[in-house]
Amino acid sequence: MFHTGKKKNEAAIENHFNQKLILPMILGSILNPINSSIMSVALIPIGQAFHVPPSETAWLVAALYLATAIGQPVVGKLIDLFGPRSLFLTATSLVGISSFIAIFALDFWWLVAARILLGLGTCAGYPASMYLIRSEAERTGEASPGSILATLGIASQTIAVIGPALGGVLIGAGGWKSIFIVNTPLSLACILLGYFRFPKAPPEAVEGKKLLAIDFTGIALFGITLTSLLLFLMHPSLSKIAFLIVAGIAGAIFAAAELKIKNPFIDIRVFSGNIPLVLTYARGLLSGLVAYSFIYGFPQWLEDGRGLSASSGGLLMLPMSLTAIAVTRVTGKSPAIRLKLIAGSIVQFIAVSLLLFTHHTTSVVLIAFIVLLLGIPQGLLNLGNQNAVYYQANPQQIGASAGLLRTFMYLGAILASAANGLFLKSGANTPGIHHIGLFCGGVTLLLILITVLDHSLSIVNDKAGVKR
Numbered sequence: 001m002f003h004t005g006k007k008k009n010e011a012a013i014e015n016h017f018n019q020k021l022i023l024p025m026i027l028g029s030i031l032n033p034i035n036s037s038i039m040s041v042a043l044i045p046i047g048q049a050f051h052v053p054p055s056e057t058a059w060l061v062a063a064l065y066l067a068t069a070i071g072q073p074v075v076g077k078l079i080d081l082f083g084p085r086s087l088f089l090t091a092t093s094l095v096g097i098s099s100f101i102a103i104f105a106l107d108f109w110w111l112v113a114a115r116i117l118l119g120l121g122t123c124a125g126y127p128a129s130m131y132l133i134r135s136e137a138e139r140t141g142e143a144s145p146g147s148i149l150a151t152l153g154i155a156s157q158t159i160a161v162i163g164p165a166l167g168g169v170l171i172g173a174g175g176w177k178s179i180f181i182v183n184t185p186l187s188l189a190c191i192l193l194g195y196f197r198f199p200k201a202p203p204e205a206v207e208g209k210k211l212l213a214i215d216f217t218g219i220a221l222f223g224i225t226l227t228s229l230l231l232f233l234m235h236p237s238l239s240k241i242a243f244l245i246v247a248g249i250a251g252a253i254f255a256a257a258e259l260k261i262k263n264p265f266i267d268i269r270v271f272s273g274n275i276p277l278v279l280t281y282a283r284g285l286l287s288g289l290v291a292y293s294f295i296y297g298f299p300q301w302l303e304d305g306r307g308l309s310a311s312s313g314g315l316l317m318l319p320m321s322l323t324a325i326a327v328t329r330v331t332g333k334s335p336a337i338r339l340k341l342i343a344g345s346i347v348q349f350i351a352v353s354l355l356l357f358t359h360h361t362t363s364v365v366l367i368a369f370i371v372l373l374l375g376i377p378q379g380l381l382n383l384g385n386q387n388a389v390y391y392q393a394n395p396q397q398i399g400a401s402a403g404l405l406r407t408f409m410y411l412g413a414i415l416a417s418a419a420n421g422l423f424l425k426s427g428a429n430t431p432g433i434h435h436i437g438l439f440c441g442g443v444t445l446l447l448i449l450i451t452v453l454d455h456s457l458s459i460v461n462d463k464a465g466v467k468r
Contacts (some may be wrong), residue, residue: 017136017148020399024193025132028088028125028150029160031095031186032068035118036172036292036413037163038179039064040299041314044428045176050108054300054428055421060235060377061296062417063112066230067119069410070223073266076127078214082202084128087195094121096187102180106312118183125190130402132198134395149386154328156382163321164299168314218265221254226414233418236385266404276456277401278394280385281408283341286447287381288412290348290417290440294374296354296438297420300428302367319368328383336383337391338457344380345451347373349444355437359430388457 039060047057079087094117102114133148170178211393232240258264295317300312331340351373358367385405393401423435451457 002072002435016140019155020197021132021136022151022188024088024197025125026091026152026155027128027186027190027193029129029157030093031125031183031190032119032122034065034159034163034186035341036295037059037159037317038167038182040295040317041152041164041295041310042176042179043169044303045171045310046108048109048217049176051109051209052108054304054424055107055235057294058417058421058424059112060115060293061420062230062234062414063119064115064119064122064440065292065410065413065417066226068123069226069414071120072127073222073409074219074412075123076404079127079131083198083199084124085194085198086129088124088128088198089191090196091107091124092187092190092384093429094118095183095190097121098169099180099183099187103177110290114180117299120351121187127402127404128198130390135199136204137376145280147454149390151429154325164314164317166314167317168309171310172354186392196295209247212426215258215261215263215265218254218258218261221250222265223258225254226411230414230418233415234421236418236422244348250262250393274392274394277389277449279456280392281390281405282450283345283447284385285412285415287345287348287377287385287449288409289415290352290412290443291374291378292413292416293436293440294352294355294417296416297428297433298371299423300420300424301358301430301433304428305433306362306367307360312468316364316367317371319372320378323372324379324382325375327376327379331380331383337387338454340380340384340409341388341457344377344384346449348377348381349441349448350436352375352440352444353365355435355440358433358437374421392456429468 021068027111043054043057046052046060047054075087075091098118098121102111105111105114129152166182167179169214170181202439225247228243228250232243232247253266253387258266258268299313299317302308302316303310335342350372354366355371358370386402389401389405420436420437423439424432426432
């Protein structure tokens with residue numbers, strides 16, 4: 001009797017998601033958001049320390065997302081080939097190394113280099129998590145990832161809550177260098193938990209997969225395209241037009257080369273044959289463009305244009321992430337993906353439009369309301385796009401597909417950095433934040449149009465279990 005009951009319990013455990021995987025998945029997934037949110041209140045102090053304007057400190061944002069935009073699909077593909085464990089351990093080690101480089105940075109560009117390394121280090125967390133969710137679903141027979149995806153979403157939003165406030169406190173206590181200290185314990189925790197809890201890839205699978213060629217040419221061309229485009233966008237002018245030309249040529253060669261390779265870095269043919277997935281990536285780019293324009297532009301205005309301290313600015317960013325957490329928790333298990341995306345994009349438009357009513361004496365109440373309102377699309381759009389990719393992607397390419405979603409979001413962040421550098425060129429003043437509001441309003445209108453007209457989301461709803 002006893003043995004029968006014990007066997008039933010063991011069988012029940014075998015048929016459920018391995019709970020030991022959740023903590024390292026969460027820690028790996030939050031590395032990027034904490035370093036994004038904590039930097040938002042540090043740009044002004046860093047600019048003052050190195051005597052560089054907001055148009056230059058924007059490189060600290062752009063450099064991280066350039067590295068992640070290139071690194072995410074690379075690491076995602078490698079995870080699909082070799083499993084998550086070795087890639088996760090290598091990448092999270094870079095996070096710890098980057099913190100030491102940043103703390104002892106000799107000048108501003110050393111700090112930019114540290115952010116590039118940090119971006120590469122944060123590439124493995126998300127695709128590794130998506131890979132493990134898919135593999136656990138296949139092992140247990142439980143196809144719905146809703147609760148696990150919601151847990152990851154809530155964790156990312158929670159850390160985004162802590163980031164600005166923690167950054168403000170650390171800067172107030174020990175200066176801007178102290179914001180990089182948090183990466184050391186996070187890196188160590190990821191290494192230890194990943195080593196002991198992530199499954200090892202089967203030896204025979206690894207041996208066979210090592211024979212597959214990695215598309216280094218495609219990776220290089222993709223990197224040249226994005227880097228050249230960024231160099232133009234950060235300071236757009238006729239004198240920089242050569243960078244735009246190089247980006248166009250490299251991008252065309254990249255696309256042509258990828259179509260001819262058996263195992264391409266980015267399978268262009270997947271895009272042409274999976275329009276719903278392409279539209280999801282487009283939504284990821286547009287929503288990321290708006291979100292990051294606000295996340296990095298607004299705190300600078302709070303400090304420079306509104307005259308608040310870094311710690312006060314950090315605290316005022318709290319409502320956005322608190323709202324995002326609440327929205328993610330309430331809607332996380334709901335399969336209504338299309339409704340989440342439509343509602344999120346409409347609320348985002350309303351929120352960024354309110355930026356046009358801000359000025360140097362705007363009440364803290366209105367500021368807090370705007371920040372709070374932007375938390376709603378932060379929760380709905382991130383979760384909606386993440387769930388859509390899960391149902392739209394080829395199951396055999398889930399790691400690479402998930403990495404590409406982040407790549408498009410980071411492309412949005414890169415464009416946001418360029419936009420903020422342009423609009424805040426004369427300083428983070430009120431006219432600058434108004435220009436950001438107008439720009440984001442136009443982008444969000446395009447996002448609404450794409451989402452409303454995307455009828456393929458009804459099919460995603462059916463797969464997710466929405467009852468008509």
